[in-house]
Amino acid sequence: MSKKQGKPKLSYSERKKIEEQKQRKSMQRLIWITIAVVAVIVGLIWLAPGQNGGGQAANISTEGLPVTGNSDAPVKIIEYGDFKCPSCQYFTQQIYPKLKADYIDKGEVALYFANFPFIGKDSFTAAYAAQAVYRQNSEAFWPFYKSIYDNQRDERTAWATSEYLVELASKANLGINLEQLKKDIDGETYKSEVQKQYNSGVSNGVNSTPTLFVNGVKFDKFSDYNALKQLIEQQKGAK
Template sequence: MVEFGDFKCPACAQFTGVIKPQIVQEYVNQDKAAFYFVNMAFIGPDSETASLAALSVYHQNNDAFWTYYDALYANQGDENAEWATEDFLVSLAEKEKLPVDLDLLRKDIQERTYESELQNDISIAKDTGVTSTPTVFINGHKVDKPFDMEAIDAQIKSASEAVSAE
């Protein structure tokens, strides 16, 4: 399962707060599915800044990434204002007590260390035809209603049956 999202996207924050916990509980924690995130930073400049911070956290401690991902969405600012500043992003990691080097996080944001990886994610979104966030795929098939858990359940079941039949 792959989510294309933007840390500045209010609908993505809603998906993360409501749907993702159900997916994690029902499928990821039961080893029935894996959940991946692809950055589609397109709303504003701090979409990229937040993505660069998240990539830094991921590269330092990939388990901490999901805590940071949830915290970014839970503490999301207004879509029309710049809120994902370097200071905010580092202080959020500190507040969440992430097991990462905060100085390295700040340096990675300043130097845009993972810029090429971010641009690769954005290219994947474009090449896949993703035009809005959140967009979710299950085994390469787009989920038509990412806020409908019953539809997601049905699509996961269908994908699981297709894999079992092979």
């Protein structure tokens, strides 16, 4: 009876070829796994709340926020802004008037403002001033809002002092107590309210100003009025 023969020994080149095949298969699996992970991440980013129309809308409270227009309007827009921000000035002077004429004055849109101070320390000073004006007289907020942006200075300088802001309020004839306004600014009376608004922005992905939320849908193409109108019309139709 013949003895059972063992497996033939492989040459060095054959063993090397088999090892290279194993490495290629491992690399292919790694590539496919990487592609799958990237696809999942991209999908999550796309579906995240407020990606200019994509995904689930953010649920942001408007409590304690100044509003212009009918608060029962079918479309509610929240603007996160910094009074030192040049882009916010552009929005206020170039986009807001169109928005007001086309939608706000017709009762179709209500615009809310939330402070998102981040440019400089005096961004907070301006935010405290605006919130103080609002708390004294809600109707005085929007004229003050306009006055600050109309008199905005270089963002690289600390121009938003309490003295300057009170001077602007005085020139705007807001009909408020200017001494109380100065005390509220210097004493940071409404710091917690401003901080709450800022935190709300952070939690909803705000990282620049102005950032708008149209019925909770994030919109940061602030200079594209046609795109904003399209989103507003979509939201009107969804009601």
